Amino acid sequence: xxxxxxxxxxxxxxxxxxxxxxxxxxxxxxxxxxxxxxxxxxxxxxxxxxxxxxxxxxxxxxxxxxxxxxxxxxxxxxxxxxxxxxxxxxxxxxxxxxxxxxxxxxxxxxxxxxxxxxxxxxxxxxxxxxxxxxxxxxxxxxxxxxxxxxxxxx
Numbered sequence: 001x002x003x004x005x006x007x008x009x010x011x012x013x014x015x016x017x018x019x020x021x022x023x024x025x026x027x028x029x030x031x032x033x034x035x036x037x038x039x040x041x042x043x044x045x046x047x048x049x050x051x052x053x054x055x056x057x058x059x060x061x062x063x064x065x066x067x068x069x070x071x072x073x074x075x076x077x078x079x080x081x082x083x084x085x086x087x088x089x090x091x092x093x094x095x096x097x098x099x100x101x102x103x104x105x106x107x108x109x110x111x112x113x114x115x116x117x118x119x120x121x122x123x124x125x126x127x128x129x130x131x132x133x134x135x136x137x138x139x140x141x142x143x144x145x146x147x148x149x150x151x152x153x154x
Contacts, residue, residue, distance in 0.1 A: 005038045007103035010048040011114035028145040039067040044098045076101045088127030093118045104140045111142045
């Protein structure tokens with residue numbers, strides 16, 4: 001079975017230390033360590049982490065999780081701006097749009113986030129995917145860490 005590549009945004013890293021999200025987030029990272037998923041982040045994520053607490057900034061390295069970093073491109077910026085132009089979200093969610101565009105253009109299996117307002121939201125997901133398809137990209141599966149946990153082996 002092919003290992004799925006999952007793009008995680010900054011909220012997933014912060015969720016490791018948040019009482020509301022820590023159990024599911026830690027279980028997700030356990031599954032990553034077992035080889036169920038390959039973690040992908042971007043240089044956008046790295047930029048967001050600059051202002052995060054040290055334990056969040058260093059989490060992937062502290063957990064000894066191998067991860068890939070994808071760089072921002074002009075195509076990513078164009079797609080992210082189209083999400084905003086088409087009113088999926090407003091300009092204040094530009095970085096969220098970059099995360100989605102990076103995962104889409106990189107054809108990753110999933111984007112994982114705890115951001116229910118701008119990312120893991122059915123209305124927004126339909127908007128992002130409508131624009132993706134219109135531009136010749138595949139739709140992107142967007143989920144919270146809770147959706148990736150293997151509950152049969154809990």
